[in-house]
Amino acid sequence: MTPQEEALELHRKLKGKLSIKSKVPIDKESLRLAYTPGVAEPCKEIAKDKSKVYEYTGKGNSVAVVSDGSAVLGLGNIGALAGLPVMEGKALLFNELAGIDSIPIILDTQETHKIIETVKNIAPSFGGINLEDIQAPRCFEVEEALQEIGIPVFHDDQHGTAIVVAAALINACRASEKEITDLKVVVSGAGAAGTAVTKMLMCFNIAEKLCSPVKDVITVDSKGIIYRGRDSLDFYKGWLASSTNKENRKGSLADALVGADVFIGVSKAGLLTEAMVKSMNKDPIVFAMANPVPEIDPVIAKKAGALIVGTGRSDYPNQINNVLAFPGVFRGALDAKATKITPEMKAAAFHALADYVKNPGIENILPSPLDKGATKVVAEAVKKAAIEGGFVRKD
Amino acid sequence: MTPQEEALELHRKLKGKLSIKSKVPIDKESLRLAYTPGVAEPCKEIAKDKSKVYEYTGKGNSVAVVSDGSAVLGLGNIGALAGLPVMEGKALLFNELAGIDSIPIILDTQETHKIIETVKNIAPSFGGINLEDIQAPRCFEVEEALQEIGIPVFHDDQHGTAIVVAAALINACRASEKEITDLKVVVSGAGAAGTAVTKMLMCFNIAEKLCSPVKDVITVDSKGIIYRGRDSLDFYKGWLASSTNKENRKGSLADALVGADVFIGVSKAGLLTEAMVKSMNKDPIVFAMANPVPEIDPVIAKKAGALIVGTGRSDYPNQINNVLAFPGVFRGALDAKATKITPEMKAAAFHALADYVKNPGIENILPSPLDKGATKVVAEAVKKAAIEGGFVRKD
Numbered sequence: 142m143t144p145q146e147e148a149l150e151l152h153r154k155l156k157g158k159l160s161i162k163s164k165v166p167i168d169k170e171s172l173r174l175a176y177t178p179g180v181a182e183p184c185k186e187i188a189k190d191k192s193k194v195y196e197y198t199g200k201g202n203s204v205a206v207v208s209d210g211s212a213v214l215g216l217g218n219i220g221a222l223a224g225l226p227v228m229e230g231k232a233l234l235f236n237e238l239a240g241i242d243s244i245p246i247i248l249d250t251q252e253t254h255k256i257i258e259t260v261k262n263i264a265p266s267f268g269g270i271n272l273e274d275i276q277a278p279r280c281f282e283v284e285e286a287l288q289e290i291g292i293p294v295f296h297d298d299q300h301g302t303a304i305v306v307a308a309a310l311i312n313a314c315r316a317s318e319k320e321i322t323d324l325k326v327v328v329s330g331a332g333a334a335g336t337a338v339t340k341m342l343m344c345f346n347i348a349e350k351l352c353s354p355v356k357d358v359i360t361v362d363s364k365g366i367i368y369r370g371r372d373s374l375d376f377y378k379g380w381l382a383s384s385t386n387k388e389n390r391k392g393s394l395a396d397a398l399v400g401a402d403v404f405i406g407v408s409k410a411g412l413l414t415e416a417m418v419k420s421m422n423k424d425p426i427v428f429a430m431a432n433p434v435p436e437i438d439p440v441i442a443k444k445a446g447a448l449i450v451g452t453g454r455s456d457y458p459n460q461i462n463n464v465l466a467f468p469g470v471f472r473g474a475l476d477a478k479a480t481k482i483t484p485e486m487k488a489a490a491f492h493a494l495a496d497y498v499k500n501p502g503i504e505n506i507l508p509s510p511l512d513k514g515a516t517k518v519v520a521e522a523v524k525k526a527a528i529e530g531g532f533v534r535k536d
Numbered sequence: 537m538t539p540q541e542e543a544l545e546l547h548r549k550l551k552g553k554l555s556i557k558s559k560v561p562i563d564k565e566s567l568r569l570a571y572t573p574g575v576a577e578p579c580k581e582i583a584k585d586k587s588k589v590y591e592y593t594g595k596g597n598s599v600a601v602v603s604d605g606s607a608v609l610g611l612g613n614i615g616a617l618a619g620l621p622v623m624e625g626k627a628l629l630f631n632e633l634a635g636i637d638s639i640p641i642i643l644d645t646q647e648t649h650k651i652i653e654t655v656k657n658i659a660p661s662f663g664g665i666n667l668e669d670i671q672a673p674r675c676f677e678v679e680e681a682l683q684e685i686g687i688p689v690f691h692d693d694q695h696g697t698a699i700v701v702a703a704a705l706i707n708a709c710r711a712s713e714k715e716i717t718d719l720k721v722v723v724s725g726a727g728a729a730g731t732a733v734t735k736m737l738m739c740f741n742i743a744e745k746l747c748s749p750v751k752d753v754i755t756v757d758s759k760g761i762i763y764r765g766r767d768s769l770d771f772y773k774g775w776l777a778s779s780t781n782k783e784n785r786k787g788s789l790a791d792a793l794v795g796a797d798v799f800i801g802v803s804k805a806g807l808l809t810e811a812m813v814k815s816m817n818k819d820p821i822v823f824a825m826a827n828p829v830p831e832i833d834p835v836i837a838k839k840a841g842a843l844i845v846g847t848g849r850s851d852y853p854n855q856i857n858n859v860l861a862f863p864g865v866f867r868g869a870l871d872a873k874a875t876k877i878t879p880e881m882k883a884a885a886f887h888a889l890a891d892y893v894k895n896p897g898i899e900n901i902l903p904s905p906l907d908k909g910a911t912k913v914v915a916e917a918v919k920k921a922a923i924e925g926g927f928v929r930k931d
Contacts, residue, residue: 157594199552
């Protein structure tokens with residue numbers, strides 16, 4: 142059986158990767174308390190004081206994984222139903238790594254305002270909302286509009302990726318005695334992940350004390366380098382044009398990479414060639430995270446001179462995977478009773494994740510994605526930052 | 537500790553009556569299949585053929601319990617958050633009795649069109665939608681509007697109640713040698729449950745062969761008997777006025793009950809007096825289902841001459857509780873791959889439930905609410921009726 146057939150076989154056998162179980166045994170006695178007539182008591186308490194919903198129900202430990210299926214894995218806009226196996230997988234990781242009760246919610250709409258309205262309308266059911274696999278720029282608009290609904294809302298493809306890349310870059314510097322502030326970074330891909338990675342590296346919106354920003358970033362999309370004056374940039378790419386690429390360079394990915402120290406790929410299989418790596422500065426860092434096939438084969442990148450190579454894959458060293466971020470981020474936010482995920486909480490997450498690796502080496506910049514200790518330190522740091530920032534409920 | 541304190545204590549301890557668990561162990565090997573990169577395979581299969589979502593995900597075994605919190609238990613419009621403990625309780629029963637993965641979804645809106653839109657938008661996530669504790673007439677409008685979304689949608693307060701009452705009445709007749717077609721029935725309460733009970737007893741919309749309809753029904757709401765010409769009847773009460781109460785009687789509940797054979801109460805504690813029961817025909821049937829305090833104390837009803845008395849409570853004989861219906865109805869509908877819940881499926885449910893009681897007696901008209909055998913026979917009957925009716929998916 143091929144690995145593909147094996148994956149299908151497993152999904153067919155399970156018919157859903159999650160199961161929902163009652164915590165209450167079913168007998169007359171416990172049903173009298175958990176159902177009728179006893180259930181009226183917590184209802185009445187919550188009716189008097191809404192914050193008690195966190196005391197008497199599962200709301201405070203639940204996270205919805207919400208997607209419109211418009212940007213699923215590297216598969217693109219395959220629709221919400223086709224994205225459901227991914228959402229179940231995310232929910233599974235929330236549960237296994239962070240003990241969170243997580244539910245996939247896939248949407249029958251790809252219209253921005255309808256997504257916003259729908260998520261607002263179901264938000265009372267949950268302690269947090271993890272947006273997933275929604276295409277840019279819609280994902281930015283949806284997330285921004287949902288910031289004030291009173292529970293944490295976090296678009297994993299943006300911030301989960303950015304947190305893990307930032308931690309990886311910090312430790313890549315530690316392993317290679319580079320200074321993060323000196324780096325020339327090229328980000329390939331200017332969708333959700335590329336934009337968020339760029340913002341985080343430049344510490345856009347992140348408190349100074351938590352931040353050693355990268356000063357020189359160039360972003361590249363399918364049309365080449367993003368620069369001021371380029372045709373038909375949308376609002377978000379306009380921000381990239383005005384905030385990155387100091388010298389306003391133009392050209393292709395190959396042009397951008399000449400003399401660069403770091404390649405961060407959240408783009409497409411095979412975009413990065415051996416020649417491009419050779420054109421970079423000495424001992425470059427290459428994070429080729431296109432999924433499942435990276436922008437360059439790690440072996441070729443190494444051969445071309447890359448000192449440190451990371452990918453999204455588990456079969457090479459330095460796996461850079463969101464799963465190191467999102468379970469801990471939500472665990473910490475829920476534990477803190479946070480009302481939103483702030484830039485400071487994200488920064489706390491990437492610093493905690495980086496510091497968790499005691500002696501970063503060139504093949505050891507991040508923990509294993511299944512390391513529950515990493516989830517724990519991220520959660521603790523996020524919780525602390527939430528409480529310090531004051532965006533927490535008072536119940 | 538009082539029973540009330542005990543109920544609060546249990547809810548506080550559990551913090552949510554449901555937990556969501558992964559069916560997949562978390563190790564590198566299974567993650568490779570269930571998450572990245574293997575998860576792309578079922579995604580691609582579903583993208584090619586949407587019906588495969590039932591083969592590769594949990595959609596087909598999941599039911600959302602959706603409420604706007606506008607008519608929770610007997611507590612009224614206490615809001616969605618305050619209704620959450622009830623929805624968790626429902627989900628728990630779905631799980632325990634029918635093995636269904638059920639999720640509470642409470643809404644941040646009580647506007648009819650927004651509820652409809654929101655449920656439509658999240659429907660791809662689920663195999664069925666159980667509407668719960670939504671006030672009349674909104675519940676009718678919402679349910680009607682959702683009939684064509686391709687998955688079963690069922691308002692439990694209406695049809696769950698109606699199914700169990702119909703089964704109870706069939707067996708009350710068997711236990712007392714009454715003929716259902718001869719009965720004069722008074723339904724007290726003309727909200728969701730009262731309207732649905734009335735429709736079902738009159739076999740509105742139910743295939744003739746499944747039906748021995750009650751010919752004489754009078755409905756009574758807080759303003760008295762519903763009759764043709766009464767002031768300000770809404771669309772649904774207008775239907776009751778035109779379809780029931782053949783003699784177009786007017787007056788109070790007491791007036792309606794003179795010479796009646798059956799009292800069906802889905803109304804308020806204490807509405808039925810000893811004198812009213814005495815004014816009914818010989819050996820009347822009294823179903824006093826107001827929750828948690830019935831329309832009349834069963835002991836008093838018996839003393840006043842009632843032959844058979846049922847309530848919603850577990851501490852008296854003849855508990856008439858929706859839980860005998862909704863888990864089996866959805867189990868059957870999901871197993872049949874039904875696209876909707878038809879009147880024939882509901883009729884199959886109440887006949888199966890009634891027939892499940894081998895020797896109905898005056899204190900034994902229904903099975904125990906926790907009898908999984910009852911869930912099973914209801915499920916089988918509903919499945920059969922769905923397949924015979926042809927409202928099923930072809931995958």
